[in-house]
Every structure is written in structure tokens, then in C-alpha cells.
Amino acid sequence: MTTVAEAQKSIISQAKSFGEETLPLEKALGRVLAQPILADRDYPPFNRSTMDGYAVQAADFLDKKLSQLQLVERIHAGSVGTQEIHSGTCSKIMTGAPVPLGADAVVRVEDTQETSGLVTFNIETIRVGQNIAKQGEDAQSGQEILSNRSVITPQVSGVLAVTGNAQVTVARLPKIGIISTGNEVVSLGTPVQTHQIRDSNAWVVRGFFHSYQVDEISTTLAKDDKAVLQETVAGFLADKDIIILSGGVSKGDADYVPEILQLLGVQQIFHRVRIRPGGPIWFGTTPDGKAVFGLPGNPVSVQVACKVFIEPYLRTCLGLPLLSPLWLPFSGNRTKKTPFDEFFPCELIIHNGQTGVQAVRYNSSGDIAATAKSDGIVLQPAETEQLADNAVVAFYKW
Amino acid sequence: MTTVAEAQKSIISQAKSFGEETLPLEKALGRVLAQPILADRDYPPFNRSTMDGYAVQAADFLDKKLSQLQLVERIHAGSVGTQEIHSGTCSKIMTGAPVPLGADAVVRVEDTQETSGLVTFNIETIRVGQNIAKQGEDAQSGQEILSNRSVITPQVSGVLAVTGNAQVTVARLPKIGIISTGNEVVSLGTPVQTHQIRDSNAWVVRGFFHSYQVDEISTTLAKDDKAVLQETVAGFLADKDIIILSGGVSKGDADYVPEILQLLGVQQIFHRVRIRPGGPIWFGTTPDGKAVFGLPGNPVSVQVACKVFIEPYLRTCLGLPLLSPLWLPFSGNRTKKTPFDEFFPCELIIHNGQTGVQAVRYNSSGDIAATAKSDGIVLQPAETEQLADNAVVAFYKW
Structure with a gap:
């Protein structure tokens, strides 16, 4: 079975640009610069x-x-x-x-x-x-002061303004299709029966993409029915750049997602990864380079997959470097439950006078409120049987 | 002269709510919940x-x-x-x-x-x-699962959806007026002469507010002319909840801002704080509770003031707790230059195997590109003459 590192490498190797577009600076906050910014004159321009x-x-x-x-x-x-x-x-x-x-x-x-x-x-x-x-002490005319592929933070927007960039060229954003599968899933606003649950996964995935300013996002539900699923996925394949499914990728009798995707010409890159939660993840691409992520249906699995797999893909597509985790001391003790890389929700705390992390109460990968109260996830790697108090761990902020 | 802690306390004591409004969930990402969220049924709802x-x-x-x-x-x-x-x-x-x-x-x-x-x-x-x-193991029907005043992150939006909150009550956002003062300042899109500079401060302040989803933001320039300044400020006082000025608060012959603000009935709470950069900051309020921040004109001063003074004000108005800094080991050595609290731009690095911070190259409070390449600011407190390698410092992420 694929390791997390191998899966990430495969995903990143499939990343592709969605092109570029030029926007007025006031529409560009949070977007990714697709041009280097040169000093248009000395800074300061005079003594x-x-x-x-x-x-x-x-x-x-x-x-x-x-x-x-x-x-x-x-x-x-x-x-x-x-x-x-x-x-x-x-x-x-x-x-x-x-x-x-x-x-x-x-x-x-x-x-x-x-x-x-x-x-x-x-x-x-x-x-x-x-x-x-002194004239030119901060930057000399013609010098590169912001690199291609910076995120346009408030600080960066200030530099763009001072150097006269009323229009900026930025990475174009993908169109996203999100399909929540499962007969038990109903959408927000629909009456819910005891044995049903309201969809939350589409909201979480939508929120994740929104944090990169992506706003062309379509969401829909699909029953566990091959024909319905096939039609829904085919519709999104025609129109979207990235498709995210949740549910239907495990070993249940109605887990049709891998079969339908391959039927529609999406080539499987991997299915199942040595990770908890979220092991049954499926990933593939179409001949024209669209990416399809089939995530397990559990809410926490979906959230972990966004950070561990989808975010590296999206950042690479936009030309951004991968996010580094924060390496922080762990407070508490944790024994691994599986032979895989395990991610679990944590909160930032003060530990021995500096910032550390500790696990939040967390029942299962279906626990709806646990991650909402956490600051991010910590990795306990496959080879670390026991996380001891004060061990330095990789913390990925939500 | 006022200390940073005293100034923050005064500012926070003037904070006031801007009211509440109800939005469809799809418009509520990044907003602040103004209602507690109770479990509408057991979670899980069945075994x-x-x-x-x-x-x-x-x-x-x-x-x-x-x-x-x-x-x-x-x-x-x-x-x-x-x-x-x-x-x-x-x-x-x-x-x-x-x-x-x-x-x-x-x-x-x-x-x-x-x-x-x-x-x-x-x-x-x-x-x-x-x-x-097991039914109810994550949350029991009626139990509070999200507190009033949570930011609606992707995770929180998932919880809101699963519990059936198609509409949510959130804190209303303020209307912001930003005035960049100074005869040397021209706006983006205008030809700039050698002795002039393009405005960047309004862009940085706008970006800061935008990070809290505030989008009713008006910006304008004002020359160092009492009549012009008075008319501009009066116009914004009639219409905005928070007014931010940059420039005109120091000891120059054309620093009219404090005088004009008091003339217009804005009561001074403090002028000048024991902080570098940004010492000449002015803060006051109107009888009907509008807040006016007069910031120095230097770009880095404006950015530091956003984090140290304006953000605590805004968060308190919205009902959010103040942000805690990250307490991280410092890499390098730094000698204080003034008897005041000093903030300086830093980047996150790996230091002795864990996440630490180090100063970025930074010429002066006018250095346009230094902060764009930094991750945030670190405080060297007034009483700490020397920051030694590995000292634990307070890091405030931009």
C-alpha cells in the first residue's frame, strides 16, 4: 500500500497550472502573483x-x-x-x-x-x-523585490501599490466540483430522518478552497447508484478542473466510486494510503489533466485529506511552495493505534513556557465537533510507536 | 508616556459591538458566530x-x-x-x-x-x-457544541451544516474609512514625481480589515492642509464606524491630525506610546463611540499598529478573544535601540530542530519590502536589553 510520502509525491507530479489572468490590485488580495515585481525606481527614491x-x-x-x-x-x-x-x-x-x-x-x-x-x-x-x-538603500531600481508566486498578503499589496502595480498578473484559479455520495446523506435545508445525516463534507471542502480565494465551486449529492453517480461525475468532468468526491471508496457493497471513475476514463494513480484517518483515499487524473480525489466519507478523514493531499496539489498547481509544518513540543502521551501514519486534531497551548500542541478530545473520524475546536493536526509517523511528552512533532494548522 | 499594555487596555475598553445580522451559511465563512450552536439531536444520531x-x-x-x-x-x-x-x-x-x-x-x-x-x-x-x-457519544441533543463568538472556519461551517443551520447569526462588521495624509503621497495610478511616493498604507490597512471579511472600506488621500483634512475627516465621521489616518501625528510643522480630530469632537484617549516603530500613534473616540486611530505615516509603523492596536480593538468589538502570540525560540542576537517595547519583522525558521524565529533584513520603518518577506513581528520588551540566542519570544503572525 502507498505511503503518505509516496502518495503526496504522485499527486504533486500531476499538478498543472490553470493559466494566468490580470486583475486590478483591489481584486487580488489572497491571490498568487504570477509575475516578479521589480523596483520601478530606487527605494527610497531620494535621500x-x-x-x-x-x-x-x-x-x-x-x-x-x-x-x-x-x-x-x-x-x-x-x-x-x-x-x-x-x-x-x-x-x-x-x-x-x-x-x-x-x-x-x-x-x-x-x-x-x-x-x-x-x-x-x-x-x-x-x-x-x-x-x-539613503536613496536606494531598501531596493535599487530594477531589482526584484517580490518573487513570482508570492501570495498577495496585505503587506505584499502595499509593495505592489508603492511600486505602481495597479494591475497584477496572478495565477488563475481552478473550477471545483464536489460530490458527496451516500444514500444516508441529505443536504442542508432538507428534512433529515433518524438514520440519515446532513452533508457537511462539501462545506468543509468548499471552505478549504475558499481560503485560496477559489469561488467557482459547485456541490451536489449523489446516491449510491451506479447510473446516478456516473452521470454526476461525467457532468463535472466536462466542466471542472478538480473534482472531489466523498464516500464510496471503501469496501462496502455500494462503494462504486473507483469503478465509475475508471469507467469514465479517469486513470487511477493510487487507491488506499497508509494513513489514518482516511486510508481508503483514491486519486486519479483524466487524459487532459483534471484531478479527481475520492475521499472517504468520514468528516475528519475529509479534513485530513484536504491538508495532506489536496492542499499540496493545489499549491503546486498555483506555483506556491508546499507549506512547512510548525515543529512544536507535544504535551501528553500517545500510543499509535495502527501501523500507519496517524494524524490527530490538536490545539496550541503553552507548554513549559513556550508554544506546544496537545490532542483535543476526539472520539472517532465521525466526531463532528472535535476538529472545529482544534487548531490543526499533528502527525504521529508510522515508525513512532509512542509520542512522549515534549517530543517535537509536525503540526499542520487548519 | 503610555506603555503598549496601557494603550491596548484603553483601546479595548472603548470597543463596542456593531450589532448582528443573519446570513445564509454560504455567505458566512470567516465571519464571527453571534449565537451558540446546540446539537439538534444526538451525534451520532444512532448507533x-x-x-x-x-x-x-x-x-x-x-x-x-x-x-x-x-x-x-x-x-x-x-x-x-x-x-x-x-x-x-x-x-x-x-x-x-x-x-x-x-x-x-x-x-x-x-x-x-x-x-x-x-x-x-x-x-x-x-x-x-x-x-x-454509539448514539450521542460525540454530543447529546441540546448540548452546546460551538460557542457564541467562534470564527466560522471551514471546520465550523461543517458543524453548522450538519446541525441544520442554513442561516446563522453573525457579528455585523464595521464600516471603515482610511485617510492617507501627506503632501508627498500620491495614489496608485497617478504619475509620481521624484520627491513623491505612492500610497501603500491604505492598501495594507484595507488588507488587514479584509482578513476579517470587512469589505465596506473607503480610502482617500488628504493633503497637509487643515481645511482639507477637516473636511475629509468630518465626511468619514458622519458615515464610518472606524477611521484610520496615516501620517500627520508627529512633531512636524504640518502634523495637523491631532488638532483637527479634537476640533471635530474626537476625544483624545492617548497620543504617543512607548513603542518602536510607531510611537507617535494617536487614539480617540467620538461621543457616539466611533474609534479614530491616527497612525504614523511609515509603512512598517502602520503594519505594527494594525497588529498591536487595531486588531485587539476589532476582535473585541466582534466578541472574539485576543490573539495569543506564538512563544518561540529566537535565533540570533538583538540589542535594544530605544527604552521602549520594540517590534521587528521576523521569519519562521527551523532552529535546533524546532520552529523558531529570526529577524529579517530591515533597514528602517520605511523599508517597503522587508515586511512582505517576513511572517510576522516579534516583541523585544522594554525591560529586555538583549535578546539572546534561544530566548523564547512572543511572535505575532501577520
Whole structure:
């Protein structure tokens, strides 16, 4: 049976780009840059005062031991000084204004007194370059300042704005089809009988894709009936880039998903992985590169599969690096229950004065509320029979 | 001068709810629940088989040492068995189906052989309750399963769906007005002269609020001109719940923001905090409870202020607990530059085999690209002169 690492490698090798599109910056938050961003000019673009104060020649203090200078001009941010600074003179300058010619330091206003055009300085020392952000010190014109394939966070959006990118080219997002299978499953809004359950898997998968700004998401239910399933999957194969099924992949008499997928020309890459929960997962692709994930029907299995399998696929398609887990100390003890890699829901806690993780109460892979109260999942690898208190573990945030 | 902790306390004490609204679940991702969620029935709602297999009486194996049982029925998920199980009989049962009356264990299909209505079991042991998720074991009808004021994550949306909440009551979001002040600031899309810079602060603040799903956000520029500033702020005060200004709060000749705000009836709660970067921050409220944050104009100051001051305010308004930092080991050494609390951009790294943080290259509070390459900020508290390698520090993720 396939290991988790092998399964991830197979999945990633099938990833493909969905193309690119150009958007106005205000629509691009959370999207993935598909162009490198170069500095359009030096940053700072000029020698900028970082303080409200006086622009001076440092040598007037260091060499000539002056303590009073003649004021020649006031320079506000957004304007340019017209007077060159010579020995014995200074200009008042505001934060963000260009340092005038001849000046090589700014003394902050708190250390001065200005009276009738004369400025008295109460300073012990001064440094050439003091309180000046030098032209080009952050980035030089033409230098790459954001790499292709950055997520457009609030911080990145600020950099895009300052460098004049009103339009940005981003990775196009896939169209998603989600099919929840099972005769026992009814949709939200439908009356539910005792032996039935309302679908939650489609909501969780939808939420996962939504966190990558994917919003072209169709969801539907399918009964455990070969003809119904075949028609539903065929409809989505015609139209979607990624199809996620839940249920119907295990060993039950009505588990038709693998059979129907192969009938429809989806080539199986693997079926069953050495993982708990979620072992019966099926993965395959169509000749034109669409990906189909057949997940087990249990809610926690679906959530683990999103993090462990679907997220690496999606990130690779978008050109993003895989997410690294946080390596944190574990609080508690845990004995493995199977010979497989086991993932279990955990919460972040303070453990011996630093951030650690501990397991949340969790009955079974059907436990509806356990993961909602957890911060993510921790891996107990196949070869680690016992997780001891304080062992460093891989934590994957939801 | 106010400490960071005092400033945060003052800000939080001014927080107020923006009300509540009811939304369809598909519009509620990322919003904050304003109602507790109770289990509408037991979960699981019936004794559910967690495996494909055979429902049996455990005593047939434990006491009577049988190894072959007569098959009386097949029960698919979504249907209900009609035959009670007695000694010597079993029903085939699929994952998710209700366990029939009389049965107290399920043997997985892998450990059986079925021939002509007789099932042979190859098992060494069996346990009462094996492979059965017992009715109510996850949650009992009426029990609170999600607290008021949970963020609706994908996991939470799954719980809301399964419990039948097609409509949910959530915290209403504030209307935001963002004013970037300064004669040197031009907006994206406008030609920029050498001594000017394009606005980035409004984009960063907008992105921060967007991460809480706030989308009623107006942004504008204002020159360093008292009349212009007064008119702009007055317009936003009439219409917005929270107003964020950047620039104009320090000691420059054109720093009119505090004066104009007080003129317009915004009562100052504090001006200047013992923090770097971002010390000159101003905070006040109107008689009807609107909050006004006057931030310094430097990009990094604005970003730090979003995390340290605006986020605690917003979360308290929405009813969310404050975010806890991650307490992680620091890699490197850092000497304090001021007597204040200092925040500096850091990235997550692997340090001595576990997750730690290290400072990113960072020239000044105007460095446009430094924070875009960082994962968050670390606090070096006022009283910690030296951060030593491996010291545990508070890390706030962007």
C-alpha cells in the first residue's frame, strides 16, 4: 500500500497550472502573483529625512564645534528644497521630505531651539547619515523585490501599490466540483430522518478552497447508484478542473466510486494510503489533466485529506511552495493505534513556557465537533510507536 | 508616556459591538458566530457502523466460541435493518448504516468470508461495541457544541451544516474609512514625481480589515492642509464606524491630525506610546463611540499598529478573544535601540530542530519590502536589553 510520502509525491507530479489572468490590485488580495515585481525606481527614491528636524552638515559639529546655525529654508514632505546647505546653515525638514543638497545629517527637532532664524542645537554627538534613509538603500531600481508566486498578503499589496502595480498578473484559479455520495446523506435545508445525516463534507471542502480565494465551486449529492453517480461525475468532468468526491471508496457493497471513475476514463494513480484517518483515499487524473480525489466519507478523514493531499496539489498547481509544518513540543502521551501514519486534531497551548500542541478530545473520524475546536493536526509517523511528552512533532494548522 | 499594555487596555475598553445580522451559511465563512450552536439531536444520531462488515452479538464469539453465523440481511447506509440479530445470526452492514437491534459489535469485512448465506469469521478476539460509534457519544441533543463568538472556519461551517443551520447569526462588521495624509503621497495610478511616493498604507490597512471579511472600506488621500483634512475627516465621521489616518501625528510643522480630530469632537484617549516603530500613534473616540486611530505615516509603523492596536480593538468589538502570540525560540542576537517595547519583522525558521524565529533584513520603518518577506513581528520588551540566542519570544503572525 502507498505511503503518505509516496502518495503526496504522485499527486504533486500531476499538478498543472490553470493559466494566468490580470486583475486590478483591489481584486487580488489572497491571490498568487504570477509575475516578479521589480523596483520601478530606487527605494527610497531620494535621500529621505526619517525625522522632523534640521538638515545640517555633520562637520559643523564634529570639526568646527558649532552649536548654532542659520536657518535658510523649511522643507515639507512633498516639496523640494531650493537652498543648498553650506557650513553654518541648516534647513528645517519634515519626515518624508528630500534632504537638501549639501546636508548629510538630520538633527531631530526635540534636540533644538529655533529663535528668529537661528537654530541652537543641544546635541552631544552627530553621525554622517543620521536620520537619513539613503536613496536606494531598501531596493535599487530594477531589482526584484517580490518573487513570482508570492501570495498577495496585505503587506505584499502595499509593495505592489508603492511600486505602481495597479494591475497584477496572478495565477488563475481552478473550477471545483464536489460530490458527496451516500444514500444516508441529505443536504442542508432538507428534512433529515433518524438514520440519515446532513452533508457537511462539501462545506468543509468548499471552505478549504475558499481560503485560496477559489469561488467557482459547485456541490451536489449523489446516491449510491451506479447510473446516478456516473452521470454526476461525467457532468463535472466536462466542466471542472478538480473534482472531489466523498464516500464510496471503501469496501462496502455500494462503494462504486473507483469503478465509475475508471469507467469514465479517469486513470487511477493510487487507491488506499497508509494513513489514518482516511486510508481508503483514491486519486486519479483524466487524459487532459483534471484531478479527481475520492475521499472517504468520514468528516475528519475529509479534513485530513484536504491538508495532506489536496492542499499540496493545489499549491503546486498555483506555483506556491508546499507549506512547512510548525515543529512544536507535544504535551501528553500517545500510543499509535495502527501501523500507519496517524494524524490527530490538536490545539496550541503553552507548554513549559513556550508554544506546544496537545490532542483535543476526539472520539472517532465521525466526531463532528472535535476538529472545529482544534487548531490543526499533528502527525504521529508510522515508525513512532509512542509520542512522549515534549517530543517535537509536525503540526499542520487548519 | 503610555506603555503598549496601557494603550491596548484603553483601546479595548472603548470597543463596542456593531450589532448582528443573519446570513445564509454560504455567505458566512470567516465571519464571527453571534449565537451558540446546540446539537439538534444526538451525534451520532444512532448507533452507527464505522466499518463495512457484519453486525453480530459479541457473546457468540466470547462465550459460545462460534466461528460461523447465518446471514439474515444486508443494511446499506441510508436504510434501516428490519431483522433483529439473535445468537447465531448476523447482518451485513455498511459504514454509516445504523447497527440493527440485538447486535453489539461489527466485524470488518476483511476478517470474514461469505458463502451461500453463511459467514465465516477469522478473528482472534472481539469487543462489545467494536466498530460502532454509539448514539450521542460525540454530543447529546441540546448540548452546546460551538460557542457564541467562534470564527466560522471551514471546520465550523461543517458543524453548522450538519446541525441544520442554513442561516446563522453573525457579528455585523464595521464600516471603515482610511485617510492617507501627506503632501508627498500620491495614489496608485497617478504619475509620481521624484520627491513623491505612492500610497501603500491604505492598501495594507484595507488588507488587514479584509482578513476579517470587512469589505465596506473607503480610502482617500488628504493633503497637509487643515481645511482639507477637516473636511475629509468630518465626511468619514458622519458615515464610518472606524477611521484610520496615516501620517500627520508627529512633531512636524504640518502634523495637523491631532488638532483637527479634537476640533471635530474626537476625544483624545492617548497620543504617543512607548513603542518602536510607531510611537507617535494617536487614539480617540467620538461621543457616539466611533474609534479614530491616527497612525504614523511609515509603512512598517502602520503594519505594527494594525497588529498591536487595531486588531485587539476589532476582535473585541466582534466578541472574539485576543490573539495569543506564538512563544518561540529566537535565533540570533538583538540589542535594544530605544527604552521602549520594540517590534521587528521576523521569519519562521527551523532552529535546533524546532520552529523558531529570526529577524529579517530591515533597514528602517520605511523599508517597503522587508515586511512582505517576513511572517510576522516579534516583541523585544522594554525591560529586555538583549535578546539572546534561544530566548523564547512572543511572535505575532501577520
